[in-house]
Amino acid sequence: MDTGTSPIGSYTENLIGTLLAIFGNVLVSISLSTQKYSHVKLAGNEDLRAFYGTKTWWCGFVLTCLGEGANFASYAFAPLALIAPLNAVSILTSSILGFIFLREKFKPKDFAKRYALAFLGCILIIGGTYLFVSFGPNSHEKITAENVVMHIVGWPVLLYLFLEVIAFCLLLYFHKMRRSNYLIIILLLVALLGSVTVITAKAVSGMLLLTINGAMQLDYPIFSVMFVCLVASVVFQAGFLSQACKLHEPCLIAGVNYILSTVFAVGAGAVFYFEFNNEDVLHICMFSLGTALCLLGVFFITNNKRTTKSFEPYVTMNMANGVPIIHDNGTFSYGTLVNNDGVAPSALPVILKQSPAGFRSANTSVGHSDLKKD
Numbered sequence: 001m002d003t004g005t006s007p008i009g010s011y012t013e014n015l016i017g018t019l020l021a022i023f024g025n026v027l028v029s030i031s032l033s034t035q036k037y038s039h040v041k042l043a044g045n046e047d048l049r050a051f052y053g054t055k056t057w058w059c060g061f062v063l064t065c066l067g068e069g070a071n072f073a074s075y076a077f078a079p080l081a082l083i084a085p086l087n088a089v090s091i092l093t094s095s096i097l098g099f100i101f102l103r104e105k106f107k108p109k110d111f112a113k114r115y116a117l118a119f120l121g122c123i124l125i126i127g128g129t130y131l132f133v134s135f136g137p138n139s140h141e142k143i144t145a146e147n148v149v150m151h152i153v154g155w156p157v158l159l160y161l162f163l164e165v166i167a168f169c170l171l172l173y174f175h176k177m178r179r180s181n182y183l184i185i186i187l188l189l190v191a192l193l194g195s196v197t198v199i200t201a202k203a204v205s206g207m208l209l210l211t212i213n214g215a216m217q218l219d220y221p222i223f224s225v226m227f228v229c230l231v232a233s234v235v236f237q238a239g240f241l242s243q244a245c246k247l248h249e250p251c252l253i254a255g256v257n258y259i260l261s262t263v264f265a266v267g268a269g270a271v272f273y274f275e276f277n278n279e280d281v282l283h284i285c286m287f288s289l290g291t292a293l294c295l296l297g298v299f300f301i302t303n304n305k306r307t308t309k310s311f312e313p314y315v316t317m318n319m320a321n322g323v324p325i326i327h328d329n330g331t332f333s334y335g336t337l338v339n340n341d342g343v344a345p346s347a348l349p350v351i352l353k354q355s356p357a358g359f360r361s362a363n364t365s366v367g368h369s370d371l372k373k374d
Contacts (some may be wrong), residue, residue: 017078018133020165021086024070029093031063049114076205077136080198080269084262088125088294095122095301117300124297131290135283137275138280143206145220151272160271168192183256186244195268200230255302
């Protein structure tokens with residue numbers, strides 16, 4: 001489709017966008033570690049909101065705003081294919097800060113066994129980032145209101161949006177109506193919304209950049225439409241991610257979410273903004289290799305952080321026999337009867353001491369007939 005635009009073959013703009021994305025992801029990682037440090041310092045405090053009064057938490061909040069602002073601005077300068085995989089920098093930085101800033105403990109003899117995959121993942125992310133930045137799309141068009149409208153009414157984008165809506169509705173049906181809380185279903189919903197987020201974020205940031213440079217774009221209706229879609233997609237993504245965090249391990253969520261979101265974001269950039277139209281086969285293959293290395297590196301890092309929770313027993317009373325039973329709670333909180341694997345928790349025998357005669361005689365008057373069967 002002829003969009004009537006002149007591509008910007010500027011390595012400078014790509015460099016600016018790439019550096020902004022790296023800077024933003026590093027700031028976000030530092031902010032999360034800072035806020036986590038604040039929570040750790042106040043662990044056990046009766047006031048659940050005590051961290052709001054600490055300087056470290058607010059410092060992390062400010063850094064989060066700055067980092068997300070830099071990530072948003074990067075979409076105006078570089079293609080989506082370059083910005084989306086750079087989220088691996090955030091995971092890489094968080095992994096490093098886990099050793100330095102949060103002072104995570106480990107024994108030297110266990111380092112190779114416990115952290116070999118994480119170290120390999122860091123190397124893969126660094127090498128993959130170099131490849132996809134070096135061989136990624138070198139040009140993208142100016143994001144004007146007219147160009148955005150022309151892309152939306154084009155048949156590739158209409159077909160892409162139609163298929164995405166169908167897939168989203170099917171996944172939402174299984175998630176809501178069939179109560180399918182599988183991680184892959186929830187994160188696919190997040191990834192589909194994420195593709196809308198990156199498309200609208202690039203459009204909004206691009207039009208804002210042109211407005212700052214003197215070409216007013218904010219009075220076009222398409223700007224308001226894109227801005228509303230951006231806010232809505234971000235809000236719904238946060239809701240689905242919150243549900244996922246209640247049901248599954250955070251490290252597993254981070255790895256799978258990065259993989260799915262990156263694939264969908266790169267695909268959205270290729271379909272909506274035609275970012276690979278002017279690239280040869282060699283550049284596309286090397287870019288794909290670099291992205292795959294980043295995906296594998298993130299998988300290694302997040303998989304290495306998954307740890308088995310310690311034994312968390314809870315006690316129930318077998319009303320038929322009047323004997324307490326200790327259950328292994330598995331991976332959920334106290335009182336949960338089924339663990340993550342869908343297997344009923346095991347019951348451990350309890351050895352009861354002989355109760356005093358006076359106590360037993362006092363309770364015999366109650367009788368077992370007054371107790372309800374479980």
